[in-house]
Amino acid sequence: LVVNHKRVAxxxxxxxxxxxxxxxxxxxxxxxxxxxxxxxxxxxxFTVDGPNELWCTDITEHPTEEGKVYCAAVLDAYSRRV
Structure with a gap:
């Protein structure tokens, strides 16, 4: 169904x-x-020879209706497991 943007407005x-x-x-x-x-x-x-040699981290902020939610992760550079 094609609708003109003026109709939607x-x-x-x-x-x-x-x-x-x-x-x-x-x-x-x-x-x-x-x-x-x-x-x-x-x-x-970020090249490693085995597990537990190099860890990478990241944190992101997500706004919600109730406030902010933070998601943090730690990643093993060898196995790429969180």
Whole structure:
């Protein structure tokens, strides 16, 4: 079913609803341009010979209606298991 965007706008206006506008902000790290960054401890080389030699982490923030939810994971670079 093909519907013109003007029809959708009119129907939404008549129903008293509107779309959700979300601004996407990139990252939450505020960098200080005057400080020296930390050294790269693995030299961006993620190849390992066995398990438990190199672990990588990540954390993400997800907004919900009740507040923010954080998801953190630790990954073994050898087996790629979380």
């Amino acid at each position: 009119r129907l939404m206006r008549e129903a008293g609803i509107q779309g959700l506008y979300r601004r996407r902000r990139r990252g939450c790290t505020v960098r200080d341009p005057h400080t020296e960054p930390y050294t790269d401890l693995v030299d961006r080389d």
